[in-house]
Amino acid sequence: MKRFLRAMAWLLALGLLLVLLLALSGYLYLRSSLPQEEGRIALKGLSAPVEVVRDGKGVVRIRAATLRDLFFAQGFAHAQERLWQMEFQRRVGQGRLSEVLGEATLPQDRFLRTWGFYRAAEAAYERLYPEEKEAVDAYAAGVNAFLASGAPLPPEFTLLGFRPEPWTGPDVLVWAKMMSFDLSGNWEEELLRHRLLARGVSPERLLELLPPYPEDAPTILRSEDLRLPLGREEAPAALLQMAPPRFLEASNNWVVAGSRTTTGKPFLADDPHLRLQAPSLWFLMALEAPGYRAIGASLPGVPGIVIGRNDRIAWGVTNVGADVQDLYLLEEAGGGYRYKGQVRPYRVREERIRVKGGREEVFKVRETVYGPVITDALQDPPKTPMALRWVSLDPEDHILMAFLGVNRARDWASFVAALRDYSAPSQNFVYADVEGHIGYIAPGKFPIRKAGHTGMVPVPGNGDWDWLGYRRPEEWPQVLDPPRGYIVTANHKVTPEGFPYALTYDWAEPYRARRIEELILGKEKLSLEDIKAIQQDQRSLLYRDFHPVLQGLTPLSERARAWRERLLAWDGTMAPGSEEALVFALWYTELTRLPEKEVGEAYWDEPRYLLRAMREGDKNCDQPETEYKETCLDYAALALERALERKEALKARAWGEVHRAGFAHAVLSHTPLKRLSDRALPFGGDRYTVNVGPFDPRTLRMDHGPSYRQIVDLADMEASLFVHPMGQAGHLLSPHYADLLPLWARGDYLPMGFAGEGRTILLEPGR
CATH class of the missing domain: 1.10.1400 (Penicillin amidase (Acylase) alpha subunit, N-terminal domain)
Known part of the structure; x- marks a missing residue:
């Protein structure tokens, strides 16, 4: 008996040792896929050496001899840290999640294929300006250089059992289309109104359930700011005056002139409110090449800096929520639809979705003169089919060129000139420069509609309500150096009474805007600490x-x-401990x-x-x-x-015990690695506080919030600040996977400076 027990003990010990060895080998494998951060790497496609420096928090600073090498290196560095995130994003845009995730994502893929995001990205790529195309191609080449380098892939690829394909130009552009989709919600509002009317809710009752924007509420621009001839914004019929979308992706930004600051120069603050996720949506970078020097928040998968500063100007963005989508009710007849007195056949394209496991899903998408019949992809479609007209599905789109121009702008004139190429989603751009100027502009392709067409409910798709073109850049809302000495945007109404056209009739509630303005006016002179306090404010x-x-x-x-x-x-005060x-x-x-x-x-x-x-x-x-x-x-x-x-x-x-900011990984959340991948922590605020904390009323969980914070000090640009939640790395075992989360949660920041020391890689031209 003793011999048997000893044998069993040895077997158990050996089993435990085997488990430990397997765990250790798995750990070592995961460690082996961490990115190289020091030394030299030879890469085919570079024309000269490029320096890539990572500081103690993983913030990346790249210095290159040419602009092409700079974007090549940015693509390489993004791929080093966020390759899985970039792969997931492009598969979302392509409608190809089911290839690697299986049946669960089929409805999402059908929806995405019906809209045709990737087709729009392919069309836009063919029409890029030469400089724009060079940046896109250089960035994609940098990603492909990483794929060809022999570096181990992130663990998500091993878990799902596939290798990524080489990157192409449309892969770079499609994520901008998806961001535009996230920030454009009018199509859902039109469907909501259509549903309520069909439910028997009267037009008069709709005005009570969905009140229009308050007449006494603040607007971003004021009457004295207007450059255009005064007119009268077309008033929608009572039926169409409605409230903000169910969830408008929100943000705050503001800029304060030197006349109101302790430094005598402007402060510019921005905090875009987007989905909280693991890894973070953003990646902090500084990019330098001859004629180009920008630092701030970049998007993995896209070249350049989206929000940030250079050594002369700073800019921040929030969502305008402009109505750039319309649904058209189709009168079907003879296998087609009636348009301008004739029956037009649908243009039909076949979509094939390969599903993990071997089978293929085949379905047809109907196209019209307006765009795809998107109601075919809804789980609960209305009785009448509807086609979508949306600016982001136009075949030409130069939003990347606009941001590259903004990155290099030196003053207000060059900043505004760069934005002439801007398309969608329309953003509230606030501006400041070292000379002390502050400004605001809302660029974008704003449709011109016929009188009586407000864009708030679906209209007949018979040709009577077609768009008449787009507003000229000279007509965009804008102001430079308003006498009041500040500009605040918080997704509230842009234009005052007298503006000659409507951007939309859907605006966010003015609570955040009022509170920011209240705090700005609460002191005669504002310091950097005051700006930080405004950004962290949770008074409701x-x-x-x-x-x-x-x-x-x-x-x-x-x-x-x-x-x-x-x-x-x-x-x-909606404090987490309250x-x-x-x-x-x-x-x-x-x-x-x-x-x-x-x-x-x-x-x-x-x-x-x-x-x-x-x-x-x-x-x-x-x-x-x-x-x-x-x-x-x-x-x-x-x-x-x-x-x-x-x-x-x-x-x-306490509020923070149940109101927790959650950061979930798109894939690993559904695996045993969830404990490693996901994060959640107590947070304060609500949907209407400046330091925003929107939550699901059923669970009280917060999955949207400040995705990035930035404060630029125009008196001392190197004293500027930025931060984002989670961390710079996408790899579970990296020390930078979630090291910024505590800073973000307690309202701390990182220095937003070009100077920075740390681990250095020299990327060298290779064969």
């Missing part, structure tokens, strides 16, 4: 608006009465359920509809299951009880 003006509602309701229990008093005494913030968020979330039965959506986050209901009453406040006719303040009291019950069920005592 939503709470300020709903404070009178709390005052007016009659609590239903002693517990609720005590909490009402606590909330009334609270200052409205219990009041937790209760307020839960209460407001319960309030958003008010019109659930009427609109068919569980949560209807429309503050002005809810405020009007609380002040004036609304038919949804009466609970049909009771004999008593409840008022809206009764509903608010009931919502407070429900909020406190939910708080008890959550067993949470």
